Amino acid sequence: MDTRPGWDDYFMDIAGLVASRSTCMRRQVGCVFVKDRRILSTGYNGAPSGVAHCSETGCRRQQEGIPSGERTELCRGVHAEQNAIIQGARHGVVLQGATVYATTQPCSICTKMLINAGVEEIIFEGDFPDDMSLQLLKEAGVFCHKHAKKKAGRKKVANEG
Ligand SMILES: [Zn+2]
Numbered sequence: 001m002d003t004r005p006g007w008d009d010y011f012m013d014i015a016g017l018v019a020s021r022s023t024c025m026r027r028q029v030g031c032v033f034v035k036d037r038r039i040l041s042t043g044y045n046g047a048p049s050g051v052a053h054c055s056e057t058g059c060r061r062q063q064e065g066i067p068s069g070e071r072t073e074l075c076r077g078v079h080a081e082q083n084a085i086i087q088g089a090r091h092g093v094v095l096q097g098a099t100v101y102a103t104t105q106p107c108s109i110c111t112k113m114l115i116n117a118g119v120e121e122i123i124f125e126g127d128f129p130d131d132m133s134l135q136l137l138k139e140a141g142v143f144c145h146k147h148a149k150k151k152a153g154r155k156k157v158a159n160e161g
């Protein structure tokens with residue numbers, strides 16, 4: 001049974017699948033909120049419901065060549081973590097005490113929301129140029145670490161002959 005993924009790999013893989021729904025032109029991000037190994041909420045970055053996506057209208061951040069992590073308000077998109085918190089609010093799901101698996105390190109705006117949502121742990125995979133978010137998490141006592149990518153990956157069963 002050594003092909004069975006561990007919990008962190010499992011939830012991070014799901015976050016990656018969630019990210020594939022993103023309509024952002026620059027970076028597809030996905031996240032999964034988990035408690036007691038149950039998924040509470042998921043989110044990916046994209047425009048609000050009923051609003052045209054950047055992929056249809058073009059994105060001002062893209063057009064103006066704004067560096068990663070800056071002037072995020074110019075984009076139509078809602079960040080993955082924000083969408084997951086909003087989904088929790090819409091459906092009445094308590095996110096307090098959750099662990100968040102995110103494909104990218106949260107930005108400082110999402111970080112402030114995650115802290116106040118009562119998230120206890122954040123596990124991310126990709127880096128994001130925002131030192132303030134890591135500083136805020138440390139200060140708030142939210143455990144945060146980078147996910148070590150799968151070492152061996154899943155072994156494929158030989159299917160020849
Ligand atoms: Zn955009």
Ligand SMILES: [Zn+2]
Pocket residue numbers: 079080081106107108109110111
């Ligand atoms: Zn964010």
